[in-house]
Amino acid sequence: MIRVEEIKKSFGEQEVLKGISVTFEQGKTNLIIGRSGAGKTVMLKILVGLLNPTAGAVYYDDLNFSTLSVKEKKKIRMQVGMLFQGSALFDSMTVEENIRFPLDMFTNDTKLEKENRVNHCLERVELEGSNKKYPGEISGGMQKRVGIARSIVMNPKYLFCDEPNSGLDPKTSILIDELIRKITIDNNITTVINTHDMNSVMEIGDNIALLYHGELAWVGNKDEVLDSPSETLQDFIFASPFLQRLRKAYNQ
Template sequence: MIELVNIKKGFGDKIILPDVSAVMETGKVNLIIGSSGSGKTVMMKCMVGLMPVDEGKILYDGRDFTNMSEHEKKEVRQQIGMLFQGSALFDSMTVEENVMFPLEMFGKGSIKDKRNRVMECLERVQLKDAAKKYPAEISGGMKKRVGIARAIVLNPKYLFCDEPNSGLDPQTSLLIDKLIKELTLEYNITTVINTHDMNTVMESGDHIVYMYKGRKQWEGSNKEIIFSKDEKLNDFIFASDFLRDAKEMRQMEMFQSQDWRNKLKKD
């Protein structure tokens, strides 16, 4: 679990995050959503330590990351996997060598053990046959899967993904969402995704934090978002007539469930 406690971040006179508290839950796909300038990217960078917070705390399983020594922070970072927006693969390295890179930097064991671990990860993302290929020889969706394999090669407890579906077609995007969700459940990872993709929100959002002008405007699941009465959230998520119609259809489907009818009565 990652917990943000009253974090504040600004640049000069401009305050990006005035006071944000949120929890990223273990074993769930946690999404940070919001329009451009809402503070979601700064929030994620603060969480991984790329930007120091001005005030507040960031707790990793109860440990105060903001007040750790550099040695302690390094230990935490070795438990973090990162999937970058553009995959960030090394063009001069093969797929296998790209996935091997974190093991060469931080891993222990023999070359044989490391290579076996790389092949395990590539097999998990269904890219074992592409091990000897270079990034220029594979598709955008395959590059994302290589990025995922590299992100999980060190068995991370925490996985951060920055716009994992950026530049992908809808069908490939769904496959990437499904893969990330499967890995989150399989390894009980605390997964945090910064996204604009509404398919990701509706299909993978176990826990969603909606940011508006640097503040947490709404928090809940992809099922709860369907019945949200927050106007700012609804204007952002269901911006088109098509999406508003889809929302009404999903509401009707979910209202057939006795559990949801009971929950709505309580709310």
């Protein structure tokens, strides 16, 4: 579980996050949604420790991350996996080397153990046999799956995904969403996904936090979205004229 308490973040005069408190539950896919510029990426960067909040605290299972020592922070980070928007795979390494990198860096496993672990992760993301390919030789969707495989190779307790569906076609997006959800449930981990993909919201939104101009505008789950009276949420969900027509039809 990850708990965020009164998080504030400013860049100079500009206040990007204005005191956000929210809890991300274990074994569930927790979504942070909002329009571009709402503060989602800043929020995610604070959650993973890439940015320090101006005020407030992030708790990893009751441990206040900002008060931990460098060694303790490192220990937490070993339990964190992250899928980046652009996958962030190392171009000079093969798929296998990319996934194996955390194992090479932090474990004393034998070559065979690492190989088995890499193959297991590739199996989980349905990319068996792609070991020797380079990131430049595979599609965007496959790169995302390799990114997921790398993020779960150390058996993380916390998984963060930044816009996992960006740049993907709807079918591949669904596959990626299903994969993340399956990993979350199977491994009983805390997953936080930063997205503005409506399909993800409606399909895998166990917990949803809507950010609007740096404030928490709405909290709920996928079953509560359509019936929510929140104007901000409805404006966000039904942003396009097509979806507005669909909503009208749904209401009728």
